[in-house]
Amino acid sequence: MTTTNDQFTVRFWGVRGSIACPGPETVRYGGNTPCVEVQAGQNRLIFDGGTGLRVLGQHLLKELPVTAHLFFTHSHWDHIQGFPFFTPAFIPGNRFNIYGMIAPDGSTIEQRLSGQMLHPNFPVPLQVMGASLNFHDLELEKSLQLGDGVVIENALLNHPGESVGYRINWQGHGVAYITDTEHFPDRLDENVLKLIQDADVMIYDATYTDAEYSSEKSSKVGWGHSTWQEGVRLAEAANVKTFVIFHHDPLHNDDFLDAVGREAADRFPRAVMAQEGMVLSLLDP
Numbered sequence: 001m002t003t004t005n006d007q008f009t010v011r012f013w014g015v016r017g018s019i020a021c022p023g024p025e026t027v028r029y030g031g032n033t034p035c036v037e038v039q040a041g042q043n044r045l046i047f048d049g050g051t052g053l054r055v056l057g058q059h060l061l062k063e064l065p066v067t068a069h070l071f072f073t074h075s076h077w078d079h080i081q082g083f084p085f086f087t088p089a090f091i092p093g094n095r096f097n098i099y100g101m102i103a104p105d106g107s108t109i110e111q112r113l114s115g116q117m118l119h120p121n122f123p124v125p126l127q128v129m130g131a132s133l134n135f136h137d138l139e140l141e142k143s144l145q146l147g148d149g150v151v152i153e154n155a156l157l158n159h160p161g162e163s164v165g166y167r168i169n170w171q172g173h174g175v176a177y178i179t180d181t182e183h184f185p186d187r188l189d190e191n192v193l194k195l196i197q198d199a200d201v202m203i204y205d206a207t208y209t210d211a212e213y214s215s216e217k218s219s220k221v222g223w224g225h226s227t228w229q230e231g232v233r234l235a236e237a238a239n240v241k242t243f244v245i246f247h248h249d250p251l252h253n254d255d256f257l258d259a260v261g262r263e264a265a266d267r268f269p270r271a272v273m274a275q276e277g278m279v280l281s282l283l284d285p
Contacts, residue, residue: 008170008282010201011037014052015274017180017207017225017247018078025253030276033078034179034247036203040170041148044068047166047177052276053082057089065093069146072100073180074163075112084117084124094131099138101154101164110135140164155191157181159224167195173282174198176240179205179247182223183230188237196238200282203274204231206245209260228260232268246274 014032022031033050046056046068060066066088073079088094100109107115114126126133138144144152153167163180176196183189196202207225214221228245235243245264248257257273264271272278 006041006283007039008041008173008175009039010175010203010280010282011039012052012274012276012278013037013056014048014050014082015246015248015276016050016078016250017205019250020051020078020081021250025255026250028254028275029248029257029273031250032276033081035082036177038168038175040150040168043146043148043150045146045150045152045168046070048073048079048179049083049086050078050080051082051085054085054087055276057082057086060088064088064091065095067095068097070096070098071152071166072098072109073157073165073177074159074161075100075103075109076161076163076180077116079180080113080116083113084122089129089131089133092130095134096131097134097136099136099144101138101140101162104162108135108137138164153195155195157191158184158189160222163224165192165195167199171283173200175201175203175282177203179203180224181205181226182221183226188234192234193238196234196240198239199241201242201244201280202231202235202238202240203244203246204228204234205247206231206260207247207249212249228264228271229267232264232271235268235271241270242280243268243271244274244280245271248274 014035032052034048035052036047038045117126151169154164157163159180165178168175176199206228208227210229261273
């Protein structure tokens with residue numbers, strides 16, 4: 001039986017991009033914005049703090065005290081708006097290491113998370129949080145050793161205001177978290193290829209279809225997001241085992257995503273649609 005000490009799992013708590021979209025047409029895939037939990041041995045890793053982080057927080061209340069590492073790709077609202085509602089951060093005895101890059105304007109991840117909780121934007125400041133919060137400024141393309149053999153790599157992505165992708169390596173397996181990135185028209189992104197090479201799981205920003213992205217009526221070129229077709233091209237080029245279609249457009253309802261999932265699986269048999277509550281295991285039970 002798999003125990004906490006020998007599991008490598010990925011669990012999805014929020015899979016939407018741009019804005020939360022709860023409602024009857026998004027029930028099956030979910031309407032929360034990005035939050036992905038990775039359990040690698042004794043290390044709990046959380047990637048992004050969209051509204052899915054609030055749901056994860058409620059789940060973690062059953063496991064107090066909680067220790068975790070929280071990584072942010074960037075600080076656009078849909079990736080940080082769940083942080084002020086992350087209940088475990090308000091409880092003394094819990095410990096969180098929080099990581100992010102210095103933004104182009106020079107601000108740290110601590111300053112940006114704190115800023116969204118200041119008046120007139122929010123009623124209570126970050127300082128009210130009672131857990132131990134330790135903030136770390138990451139260096140671009142410098143790997144991070146978390147202990148127990150877990151190594152985190154990062155690379156710059158192509159997104160307005162900058163974003164970073166991550167790769168989690170443990171026991172010879174790898175998970176790549178690549179969201180909020182726009183592909184190039186004439187080549188595959190070398191930074192993305194480096195993070196996803198031979199990965200067991202690639203979570204990729206597939207907000208649009210190719211047709212939506214290049215539509216003459218409503219082109220999405222320059223908006224900072226990619227397509228599931230580009231994800232297939234990357235997965236094939238980098239020998240990815242499982243391609244997870246992620247960061248769903250809030251206008252894409254469940255039926256639309258069903259159709260995308262079928263078409264993607266025809267192109268790449270191990271393509272799956274990210275869905276709230278979905279769990280992927282990288283190690284045999």
